[in-house]
Amino acid sequence: MEKALKMKTNELLEYFEDPGQGIRMNYYPPCPKPENVIGLNPHSDSGALTILLQVNEVEGLQIRKDGMWIPIKPLSNAFVINIGDMLEILTNGIYRSIEHRATINSKNERISIAGFHRPQMSRDIGPTPTLITAERPALFKRIGVADYLNGFMLRKLQGKSYIDVVRI
Numbered sequence: 001m002e003k004a005l006k007m008k009t010n011e012l013l014e015y016f017e018d019p020g021q022g023i024r025m026n027y028y029p030p031c032p033k034p035e036n037v038i039g040l041n042p043h044s045d046s047g048a049l050t051i052l053l054q055v056n057e058v059e060g061l062q063i064r065k066d067g068m069w070i071p072i073k074p075l076s077n078a079f080v081i082n083i084g085d086m087l088e089i090l091t092n093g094i095y096r097s098i099e100h101r102a103t104i105n106s107k108n109e110r111i112s113i114a115g116f117h118r119p120q121m122s123r124d125i126g127p128t129p130t131l132i133t134a135e136r137p138a139l140f141k142r143i144g145v146a147d148y149l150n151g152f153m154l155r156k157l158q159g160k161s162y163i164d165v166v167r168i
């Protein structure tokens, strides 16, 4: 990513020397009227990268692209890698966090495991200096990783709205 964005060596990596990690296991029971319920409300993950396993290969994960919800079919032995808000902030909006949701299946239960990865809690994040230019001024304010995470946890999941708290 540093190479692709022509950043300095370790400019991004140094945020992840002692990364914060979290895990969430999601269980979605079947529902005979799946169109009336939602498994997990639309949101973007707050961290930098999420590694997601659709454990029992039942469909349910959808991403929002060009205003439409696109199903992400589970692949055997494959992880889904999602970009989260903190990577969007660090890359000054070049890598955008993905809005996603989980729907419910009418017949089958569904299980997913999400592993969240973020910079160490004690750090501040903001757009990395190399990615702030005259053509692309800083799009986000600086904020502590812990503050960003705490604010995220206090709110309802609501699309990509939370990242606006640091948008300039």
Ligand SMILES: O=C(O)CCC(=O)C(=O)O
Residues within 6 Å of the ligand: 024, 026, 040, 045, 052, 054, 060, 061, 100, 101, 102, 111, 112, 114
């Ligand atoms: O169940 C899924 O596929 C998505 C889970 C998810 O987005 C999350 O745990 O943040």
Ligand SMILES: [Fe+2]
Residues within 6 Å of the ligand: 043, 044, 045, 100, 114
């Ligand atoms: Fe998520």
